[in-house]
Amino acid sequence: MLTIENLHATVAEKPILKGLSLTINAGEVHAIMGPNGAGKSTLGYVLGGRPGYEATEGRVTFAGHDLLAMEPHERAAAGLFLGFQYPVEIPGVSNVQFLREALNAQRKARGEEPLSGGAFLKLAKEQAGLLRMDMDMLKRPVNVGFSGGEKKRAEMVQMGILDPQLAILDETDSGLDIDALRICGEGINAIMRRPDKAVLLITHYQRLLDYVKPDFVHVLAGGRIVKTGGPDLALELEERGYEAVAA
């Protein structure tokens, strides 16, 4: 589904990713772990197409598309979802309006009919219920006045509504209390744990992986993947630290 070959990327002309390669197949959950400054968030942003995060070398293929040649909205329509570490507040724009427009923009790009208001609300209600989020929250402006945990849950509701093929979740576990962590973890499983979908979890800690069991764990350090293993690698990292394991 996603093939990253020898990806180099810079931010403000500073090289951050230095030859990263990774293949994710449908049905798989991958976790990327690594110390601060390793390039984890940069990887998410480069794949999402954030302006200023420039791929200087390498190739990324997503569902047959040359991902790096696409605009952010084209990537979304092709089935990519980027969960933000810090979801952005958009004052004055309600979640419902935003998500309906976003979903219908994606559907239009794929040549599908737009979803009616009623059908959309039904879908939104289902997905909000899955993340135990009140519909009233979805009527409020995007992320405005939401707590850290509510923002992350709202991201998962967005993911449920947009129904992507590949979700790249950047530190979805940060800012979550124990209950919210479990709810988000269960949400990720319910929405994305399917044979035709895949997940790339970017995280510092093992704790999210207790709920969302990864098939592969990668250690990112110095802009490259320095070690790959199974779920046990995350436990080993937790126990011995990045320096000892990645050395």
Next chain:
Amino acid sequence: MTQALALPTRKSEDFRYSDIDALAQVWPVPSEDICLRDGEEGSLVVVELGAGPVARRISVTLGAGARFDLRILHGSATFGRIEVSCLLADKADFTLGAAQLGSGTATVEIVSTVTHQGQNATSRQIVRSVLVGHATGSCLGKVAVAKGAVGTDAEQSVRAMLLDRTATANAKPELEIYADDVKCAHGCAVGELDAMGLFYLQSRGLTPPQAKALMLQAFLAEAFAGAEEEERLQALALERLGAML
């Protein structure tokens, strides 16, 4: 009278950023006078989205306890100028909510003077501008508090969004206060759309023009909040934004 009919120059403060050549085509500008007696209520919606040039002069006089709600959406393709003046007696209340949209080489401007003549009167002015291309948008807003107009509560908020570095926004809030015990708040800001917000919306599938329109709709919404025709104004503004982006 003759003096009032003479075409002003840019030396005159109220016309400092104006397009005098365009103004000459519609000069002199007739005054549209609105007088509300004590306790009366009224409202007016002004929409000017044609090719222009257009200039309007709206003069509101409010008796004691009278209330008036004025909403403006304008964005003439060439030149649009809306002058508003309001005189408030005791406990009168005035709301001005205005959005101006400028594209191409258009000049759009709102020039307001709100005079608190009586005591305990309240006024709110909210002006939002969205400017693209080489457009110029100006807002010159004055609040005057006359001697003895104690208990005045006046508010003025002027914000402009520049979508291109080639567009220009001028904002000149002005206070003239001759009374004690008054509240006059004013704020003014000129900025660009938040790049991270735009990326966030696009990452969910909105095209760049859709993402911009959504953020701008929210920006303009403050000018129409609470208006009787809020939805119609929003829809008209959105349609115009769609054509501009």
